[in-house]
Amino acid sequence: DIQMTQSPPSLSASVGDRVTITCRASQSITRYLNWYQQKPGKAPKVLIYVASNLKSGVPSRFSGSGSGTDFTLTISSLQPEDSATYYCQHTYSTIPTFGQGTRLEIK
Amino acid sequence: QVHLQESGPELVKPSGTLSLTCAVSGGSLDTNNWWSWVRQPPGKGLEWIGEIYHNGNTNYNSSLKSRLTISVDKSKTQFSLKLTSVTAADTAMYYCARRGLYHSDNYFDPWGQGTLVTVSS
Numbered sequence: 001d002i003q004m005t006q007s008p009p010s011l012s013a014s015v016g017d018r019v020t021i022t023c024r025a026s027q028s029i030t031r032y033l034n035w036y037q038q039k040p041g042k043a044p045k046v047l048i049y050v051a052s053n054l055k056s057g058v059p060s061r062f063s064g065s066g067s068g069t070d071f072t073l074t075i076s077s078l079q080p081e082d083s084a085t086y087y088c089q090h091t092y093s094t095i096p097t098f099g100q101g102t103r104l105e106i107k
Numbered sequence: 108q109v110h111l112q113e114s115g116p117e118l119v120k121p122s123g124t125l126s127l128t129c130a131v132s133g134g135s136l137d138t139n140n141w142w143s144w145v146r147q148p149p150g151k152g153l154e155w156i157g158e159i160y161h162n163g164n165t166n167y168n169s170s171l172k173s174r175l176t177i178s179v180d181k182s183k184t185q186f187s188l189k190l191t192s193v194t195a196a197d198t199a200m201y202y203c204a205r206r207g208l209y210h211s212d213n214y215f216d217p218w219g220q221g222t223l224v225t226v227s228s
Contacts, residue, residue, distance in 0.1 A: 001169065034214040036153075043202055043218035044153065050210060087153055091213040094166050096206070098153040 002026050004088055006099035014107045019075040021102045023088035028068045032092040035064055035073045038101075039084045047086075048073065080106055109134040111203050111219035119197075119226050125190040129203030129219060136161045136179060139208040142186045143215060144177065146199040154199075158206060159186055193226045200224075 003026040013019050023033065031051040036044035046055050048064035051071060061076045075082055083106045088099040115127035129142070136142065143158035157167040159177045167175050171190065179186040190197060200223050204215040 032210060032213070036215070038153075043204075043221055044215070045218075046214045046216045049212075049214045055214075055216070089153075089215075091206075091210070095168065096155050098155065101152045 001095050001097055002029060002090055002093060004090055004097055004099040006086075006088055006102050008102060009100070010103040010105070012105040012107050013078050015078055015080060017078045019078050019082075019104065021073045021086055021088075021104075023066075023071045023073070023099050025069045025071075025090055025092075029090045029092035031067045032090055033064075033066065033071045034089045034091065035062075036087045036089065037082075037084045038087065044087060078106065082106070109205060109217055111205065111217055113201060113203050113219045113222040115201075115222060115224070117222070117224060119193055119224060120228055121194055121226055123193055123226075125188070125193050125197060125224055125226070127188045127201055127203075127222065127224070128185050129187070130183075130185045131205075132184070136181050136184055136186065141166070141206040141208065142179065143204045143206050144188050145202045145204055145215065145218075147202070147221075148196075148199045156188065156190075156201075160208075195226050198224065198226045 005024045007022045033051045035048040038044040052064045085101045085103045110132045112130045119125045141158040144156040159165045174191045176189045200221045202221045204218040
């Protein structure tokens with residue numbers, strides 16, 4: 001199975017900051033990578049699909065990039081409501097594994 | 108708009124069988140989608156369990172395959188999960204979700220609200 005590794009495991013940033021979360025795959029997954037946001041007590045919500053496509057209704061401050069094995073999720077100007085855990089997930093093979101998550105806290 | 112809702116026992120005894128159902132409303136199961144199960148142990152990350160297509164084809168997480176059965180009941184517009192020989196390690200929030208078949212929609216959306224299953228005597 002393809003392993004997904006996110007970094008950092010957690011981070012703290014201030015409102016207005018630019019935030020970047022990284023996801024690395026154990027082998028090339030071309031661009032088949034999704035990003036989710038999960039708030040406490042809620043189901044995850046898809047933000048980005050196929051590496052860089054913004055899901056309808058998601059604020060434009062969220063963006064994704066990357067290909068092959070290295071991907072990033074960027075929040076251009078952090079807002080209070082962005083406090084959440086973020087997960088990457090590949091869809092390259094039959095088994096769609098998730099990264100271990102990055103917890104984002106607002107200072 | 109498709110809506111998913113999980114149901115089933117909240118408490119299962121060790122060595123028993125965990126059985127959950129996901130009711131799908133607002134749409135048909137006969138679409139180009141995988142119908143999936145994902146779980147999340149308390150305080151931990153997401154783990155994909157497995158999925159089923161409307162024709163009965165399945166994909167399973169290799170770590171659970173020997174204990175897992177996912178089935179579909181199109182007449183009731185629902186799909187189900189059975190996990191046998193459970194232990195405390197199977198305690199988790201269980202979510203059902205839809206995953207598109209094609210790369211342009213191959214992500215989990217929508218999700219059910221989740222149901223917490225505890226394995227304990």
